Amino acid sequence: MDKYVFITGATSGIGEACARKFAQEGYNLVVTGRRQERLSKLKDELTQLGIKVVDLCFDVRNLEAVEAAVATLSPDVTNQLEILINNAGLAVGRDTIDQGVVDDWERMIDTNIKGLLYVSKTIIPILKQNKKGHIFNIGSIAGKEVYPMGNVYCGTKHAVDALSKAMRIDLVNHQIKVTNIAPGAVETEFSVVRFKGNQEMADATYKGFDPLVGKDIADTIYFVASRPQHVTINDLVIMPTAQASAVVFNK
Numbered sequence: 015m016d017k018y019v020f021i022t023g024a025t026s027g028i029g030e031a032c033a034r035k036f037a038q039e040g041y042n043l044v045v046t047g048r049r050q051e052r053l054s055k056l057k058d059e060l061t062q063l064g065i066k067v068v069d070l071c072f073d074v075r076n077l078e079a080v081e082a083a084v085a086t087l088s089p090d091v092t093n094q095l096e097i098l099i100n101n102a103g104l105a106v107g108r109d110t111i112d113q114g115v116v117d118d119w120e121r122m123i124d125t126n127i128k129g130l131l132y133v134s135k136t137i138i139p140i141l142k143q144n145k146k147g148h149i150f151n152i153g154s155i156a157g158k159e160v161y162p163m164g165n166v167y168c169g170t171k172h173a174v175d176a177l178s179k180a181m182r183i184d185l186v187n188h189q190i191k192v193t194n195i196a197p198g199a200v201e202t203e204f205s206v207v208r209f210k211g212n213q214e215m216a217d218a219t220y221k222g223f224d225p226l227v228g229k230d231i232a233d234t235i236y237f238v239a240s241r242p243q244h245v246t247i248n249d250l251v252i253m254p255t256a257q258a259s260a261v262v263f264n265k
């Protein structure tokens with residue numbers, strides 16, 4: 015197979031699991047993130063499967079860096095680019111709205127909303143030229159519900175939910191599918207980042223129940239991506255069986 019999938023945030027968690035899943039299924043990859051060492055390691059490992067892997071190290075918050083990185087892709091890659099997985103994102107902090115740290119808010123807004131927009135704006139012309147494509151936006155249960163001290167993170171993921179709907183409308187005439195994926199609790203580096211390196215608090219998030227892992231989301235995304243061309247799955251909420259809403263768990 016010659017098809018390429020472009021994954022943001024492939025250095026960890028859900029994005030890394032997507033890279034592994036699509037590689038196993040024979041897709042070529044463009045893997046991206048800010049940690050070059052991890053990208054190089056992943057590239058070395060997945061190339062062994064006989065697929066092609068391009069690694070691009072950039073920060074999605076920097077439009078010029080996004081554009082410069084994508085401009086380095088050869089036509090061999092862009093002409094076969096079919097899938098974009100807008101996965102890079104993060105929560106930082108868990109405070110009431112009045113106690114929130116403005117720098118945390120800006121990191122979340124700049125990454126989860128503006129970064130997703132910058133990457134989409136850069137990749138969509140390639141998909142349009144190829145006359146076909148599939149964009150996966152990794153939203154969250156936090157884009158469907160709001161929970162205590164989730165304020166700005168929930169706001170960014172509600173924005174992703176709205177942007178998925180908007181993209182679907184604006185791209186329907188170009189055979190570009192848009193799927194919003196809204197996971198509940200997935201054990202990745204997400205909570206370590208949210209709690210600013212406090213491993214104990216991160217571990218407590220997943221204690222007492224069986225959380226999802228990155229592979230669960232990657233398998234689902236692959237299932238959605240492998241439906242026939244005339245079928246689109248628009249929106250999926252995926253939870254651990256022990257989770258009933260953003261805050262209700264069987265622990």
Ligand code: NDP
Pocket residue numbers: 022023024025026027028029046047048049072073074075101102103104105125129152153154155196197198199200201202203204205207228
């Ligand atoms: P991880 O922290 O494990 O992975 C996050 C990825 O995003 C990393 O690869 C990181 O790469 C990348 N990233 C973060 N900021 C930037 C940036 N500025 N520029 C480029 N890449 C960036 O978390 P998850 O895998 O859990 O998170 C993936 C997505 O899933 C996020 O959008 C998150 O909001 C969403 N999500 C997660 C859930 C969970 O419970 N884990 C549930 C619902 C949604 P690097 O640091 O190398 O740049």
Ligand code: 8X3
Pocket residue numbers: 153154155156164197198199200260
């Ligand atoms: C991550 C899941 O519930 O912490 O998006 O918001 S949650």
